Amino acid sequence: MxxxxxxxxxxxxxxxxxxxxxxxxxxxxxxxxxxxxxxxxxxxxxxxxxxxxxxxxxxxxxxxxxxxxxxxxxxxxxxxxxxxxxxGSQERPRKKQRVKEPESMGAPDDESQFILDEYDSETDEKKRPSDSGxxxxxxxxxxxxxxxxxxxxxxxxxxxxxxxxxxxxxxxxxxxxxxxxxxxxxxxxxxxxxxxxxxxxxxxxxxxxxxxxxxxxxxxxxxxxxxxxxxxxxxxxxxxxxxxxxxxxxxxxxxxxxxxxxxxxxxxxxxxxxxxxxxxxxxxxxxxxxxxxxxxxxxxxxxxxxxxxxxxxxxxxxxxxxxxxxxxxxxxxxxxxxxxxxxxxxxxxxxHSVTVSLYQLQTAISQLTTYARKFKTRLKGKNRSYLAQVIRLVSSIADHLRGIAGLTSPPEGSLRFSDLMAGKGVDQINPYKLSRYLQESKLARKVDGYVESSEKPQPGQKSKTTMPVLFHIQSFLLPLMNPSEEGRLFYQKNNDDMVLKYTLLDPTNHFREIVDEARAVILAGGTMSPMSDYANHLFSYVAPERLGTFSYGHVIPPTNLVAQSLTRGILGSDFDFTYEARGSEKMITDLGRTIATLCQVIPDGVVAFFPSYDYLSQVLNIWQKPIPNGSGQTTLSLIERKKKILYESREAVKSTDSLLQEYTEAVESGPGALLLSVVGGKLSEGINFSDRLGRAVFIIGLPFPNIRSAIWQSKIKYIEEKAYRHGSGSESEKKANASAAGRDFYENSCMRAVNQCIGRAIRHVNDYAAIIMFDRRYDTPRIQKKLPGWIQGSLVASVSTKPAQMTVQRLSKFFAEKS
Known part of the structure; x- marks a missing residue:
């Protein structure tokens, strides 16, 4: 190992x-x-x-x-x-035998190329499914x-x-x-x-x-x-x-x-x-x-x-x-x-997860049926039989989704594999043989080729850039035929369509082959904290003495960083951004006023990360309202006195590059800018806000995944069941430890996303910045322990009296010393 x-x-x-x-x-x-x-x-x-x-x-x-x-x-x-x-010189000549690539495999009217080759499922019985299911x-x-x-x-x-x-x-x-x-x-x-x-x-x-x-x-x-x-x-x-x-x-x-x-x-x-x-x-x-x-x-x-x-x-x-x-x-x-x-x-x-929609399933049925009718007399025994099985199976899945769509069921939920295979005659399908047929017969290639050749291209029409529907359906059917123990099925109602998703809950077994074969496996990252999930869920089978973890401090001196949680706003509101409380208009207004005050003392660029696009939109709507007794001013206008406001949206009105360019120009040509971003969005990873582009990073709330979603409920239940099976002690101790394992996994997922956002600033030894985390939960020891070590070492203790005013004073002194 x-x-x-x-x-x-x-x-x-x-x-x-x-x-x-x-x-x-x-x-x-x-x-x-x-x-x-x-x-x-x-x-x-x-x-x-x-x-x-x-x-x-x-x-x-x-x-x-x-x-x-x-x-x-x-x-x-x-x-x-x-x-x-x-x-400026000419390119090297290619080999003499290179010839111009032909436009197509055969003549446009030659339909024989779309006929399935003769298939005999009994000639290769010695083959078995791979370890990956x-x-x-x-x-x-x-x-x-x-x-x-x-x-x-x-x-x-x-x-x-x-x-x-x-x-x-x-x-x-x-x-x-x-x-x-x-x-x-x-x-x-x-x-x-x-x-x-x-x-x-x-x-x-x-x-x-x-x-x-x-x-x-x-x-x-x-x-x-x-x-x-x-x-x-x-x-x-x-x-x-x-x-x-x-x-x-x-x-x-x-x-x-x-x-x-x-x-x-x-x-x-x-x-x-x-x-x-x-x-x-x-x-x-x-x-x-x-x-x-x-x-x-x-x-x-x-x-x-x-x-x-x-x-x-x-x-x-x-x-x-x-x-x-x-x-x-x-x-x-x-x-x-x-x-x-x-x-x-x-x-x-x-x-190892695949998503298909009801529309895609219906399209696949139409294409398969059209193909079967066209070549009915030219398809031989096994091909005709397996093609009928594929049509029955896809129809069974589509019928079940249509049934869910017609009910007053929740917008999302979990499904059993047997639910999708309850159609007429589907129980007689041999999953292994059909899986092997899909991989070996070129069915998806032949059907898609025929469908594409049958469609008359419009003048100037470009070639398709999305995966052909039947290939997509096939990629879903393969794990459905050989589901792994860690895989689950979920449905989601999406506007006028239904979405079906096969999700892998546990990556351990799929990564284990690499770990078992390799001489050594090194996982590296700039912000991997908290790291307990890797030992508990990715390498749970590895002996502790063979698993080493190292975390190195930042290259900057401690004096180049100010990090703290902020529990209360400039107007006195408690910052509680839990799902139940974060809609408070009073608190959101206080958040804006506090950010406006902080922007008065922070130079250049500030990047703020919100839990979701929906919440950012909600915050912007409230900040655009006039402030009571504010002479028509809005929270946004208060902030814009000092910083130009830019923000990313789910609709991507501006490309990431153009948004970053506009932000950079605003920082370099004026007093600075405030860039409102989303945790897990395009700006939360891989973007470096070094020097003037990131003098401060604001984290608004904790971006916990939706605990009410069917997928996350299944993930946590799976983690708890796994911890219970491998636990020791009394029944009550095993249950308590299992519950703690589920909660820890949930919190770690949130904090890894937070730590990625924090890591966007301070990119070299001479850089300096402030990290401000807006939420009372950041003041708890359990959450603070999940922050990167270099943040924990510079974390300033929160004060109970006028914390926002004290933060402004601290930041004012910090940046004055750096100027």
């Missing part, structure tokens, strides 16, 4: 991870290299001078091979630098292609690194974050993994090997496809399916994708590998290399993995088993680093 380390560094996180992990890796490789030499010369019967000679000879042979590889990469690096300096979604043709490429993408006789060499897999949420990581990776250099020679004679020519960091960035077809016709589809599912279609054995040679690596492309694959490793490249750079050389970077990058020291990839490619299999990626005995890990549990749950 892997050792686990959870890091919570504040700043310079990427560089810290790079330096620590790659220093360890080079040291590990150096020791492994020495062990190889020792094992090669371990014959005790030989004289010592012969043993030493054998060691030196082996060392020289391996090193010279490394030197040759490094020299080749250095030459390519110089070539790339020359090309950058002469960017059969949700992998890979068809037989896809698996066959993967096996095909395992053999194709080999570089026999050229392997400078063995597949078993320990690597670092670095994973983050987005390619943008991975590109930033690549930028940090370019800044560092590390000693060679070749150990120093035992005597000075060999030092000059062997120990001075300059060993560059070898890195590859992996992405999906959508990120890396260079086939213009396929890339134009834009939608990920459509691109994946089109790519696979162009590789089928029945496709004419002149219609296949000409960028696909073939047996004749060994030289191009080596060229791609060397260019990919010559310098640290992000995902866009990898795509450009593929275009320049004329080879598919999606497939060619697979071969580069075994020559790399560090592999970067986004969450979905690592956390989803089917994605790892598609990449032929194994983390066994390697080091896995997951950045932005405060999102990890939600990310795993999101990857």
């Amino acid at each position: 892997a050792k686990l380390l959870s890091l919570n560094p504040p700043l310079g996180k990427s560089l810290s991870l790079i330096c620590g992990s790659l220093t360890w890796l080079r040291d590990h490789k150096r020791k492994a290299f020495q062990q190889t030499l020792d094992q090669a010369a371990c014959d005790d019967d030989e004289p010592e001078w012969m043993v030493e000679f054998a060691k030196r000879d082996s060392r020289r042979a391996i090193t010279e091979k490394r030197q040759e590889f490094e020299a080749r990469l250095a030459k390519i690096k110089q070539e790339e630098e020359r090309l950058k300096q002469a960017q 059969g949700v992998d979604g890979l068809s037989a043709s896809t698996l066959a292609l993967l096996e095909q490429f395992k053999g194709k993408l080999s570089t026999q006789g050229q392997d400078e690194e063995d597949d078993n060499t320990v690597k670092i897999f670095y994973c983050s949420r987005t390619h943008s974050q991975l590109s930033q990581f690549a930028g940090e990776l370019r800044r560092v250099a590390f000693p060679s993994s070749i150990p120093s020679a035992p005597d000075s004679e060999d030092q000059d020519d062997l120990s001075k090997l300059e060993e560059r960091v070898k890195h590859i960035s992996l992405g999906s077809r959508k990120n890396l496809c260079i086939n213009p016709k396929v890339q134009a589809l834009e939608n990920s599912t459509a691109i994946n399916e089109r790519c696979l279609e162009l590789q089928q054995s029945g496709v004419a040679a002149d219609k296949k994708c000409t960028f696909l690596p073939s047996k004749d492309d060994e030289a191009l694959k080596l060229q791609f590998r060397d260019h990919a490793l010559a310098t640290v490249k992000d995902i866009e750079d990898i795509g450009k290399v593929g275009k320049q050389i004329g080879i598919c970077p999606y497939y060619a990058s697979r071969e580069v993995i075994k020559h790399s020291e560090i592999v970067t990839l986004p969450y979905p490619l690592l956390l989803q088993k089917s994605a790892r299999e598609a990449l032929n990626l194994s983390v066994k005995d390697h080091v896995v680093i997951i950045d932005e890990a405060h999102n990890l549990m939600d990310a795993i749950a999101g990857i």
Whole structure:
């Protein structure tokens, strides 16, 4: 089992991870290299001078091979630098055999391409659903292609690194974050993994090997496809399916994708590998290399993995088993680093959760029925039978949702899996066989292709950019056929439609395979507090001695931070933003007056975070009302005397970039601005409000999830039942501990969101800011313990007498000293 380390560094996180992990890796490789030499010369019967000679000879042979590889990469690096300096020159020519990609697989009137291939469910009975519950979604043709490429993408006789060499897999949420990581990776250099020679004679020519960091960035077809016709589809599912279609054995040679690596492309694959490793490249750079050389970077990058020291990839490619299999990626005995890990549990749950609407189900029924009627006489036995089963199952689900919509039932609630499978004849469906049929038969691809060809495109109409309905329905049916114990079904009435959601409540088992296989798993984040959830819910099966947690303080001195809770407003109202009390117009008015007063003494930019878009809208409506005896003034006008007010909305009237640009201009050109945001919104993560952009962060209330929602009630019930099963002691003690576990999980979810917002300000060692938390609950020890350590260390005790006035005085003095 892997050792686990959870890091919570504040700043310079990427560089810290790079330096620590790659220093360890080079040291590990150096020791492994020495062990190889020792094992090669371990014959005790030989004289010592012969043993030493054998060691030196082996060392020289391996090193010279490394030197040759490094020299080749250095030459390519110089070539790339020359090309950058002469960017006006023409692009490199592609391979001669590259031909223009055809518009379509067949003639527009050729409907035979949409007929299902003959299917026999009895020929593959030895196959079993995967450990992930059969949700992998890979068809037989896809698996066959993967096996095909395992053999194709080999570089026999050229392997400078063995597949078993320990690597670092670095994973983050987005390619943008991975590109930033690549930028940090370019800044560092590390000693060679070749150990120093035992005597000075060999030092000059062997120990001075300059060993560059070898890195590859992996992405999906959508990120890396260079086939213009396929890339134009834009939608990920459509691109994946089109790519696979162009590789089928029945496709004419002149219609296949000409960028696909073939047996004749060994030289191009080596060229791609060397260019990919010559310098640290992000995902866009990898795509450009593929275009320049004329080879598919999606497939060619697979071969580069075994020559790399560090592999970067986004969450979905690592956390989803089917994605790892598609990449032929194994983390066994390697080091896995997951950045932005405060999102990890939600990310795993999101990857394995699916939502469909009643409208989508009805559309799917219409498409399936139309297809079945069209090809009724041309479909053979098994296909006809399974197609009828799919129609019955989807109809059963739609009928049940329509039944709920017609009742005076709550707007949302939970469902049993059996409820959706109560239609006529559905109980006779074999879930495993139907699940396998959906994955292997290409049904969704054939039906969608026929529907698309039947629809007459309008002039100037763009290709569709959303997932085809039947693919979406299939992604829901697969977990429905093989539900996991941690999965639950919920419905929600949404205006004129009904929404059905399969939700994963517990990510433990889906992440466990990575943990069990990896040499070490490191979770890192700038604000991961509170961290108890990771030990209790993600790594509950890991022995305590194998789970390490570290939290580091902030780089700023304590004098650069003022942090405090504010329990009462300038007009004397208690700040109680619980769901039941937060609608008080008197308190909301006092909140606005207090913020207006604070903005008088806080320079430049202030960012305020509210619990939800709905509550922010409610607050703005009240702030726009005239103040009693205020000569027509409003709360908003009081604030705007000192700060321009900007706010984000759910409708996204302005793009995030334009909103931030307007905010930046207001801060830089005047006395400042107040940006009203939402916890969990677009501005609460990944945005840095450093220096003048974030001299203060206001947190309004605690953004607890809706405890009345069916999903959260199920989550808490699941946590409590799990804690009860694994608890010890008397019956009453087990019940009390289970209840405490549910409450702690609920509070932690809220506080992780709060801590992310707090972390938007103070981004470097010389930065300074104030953190003000508006709510009496922030004054309780239980909530304060869930704040980041660097906040707790600077937290100012709340005063009972005129707390708002005392806060104004404190902030006035703080910022006066910084000016």
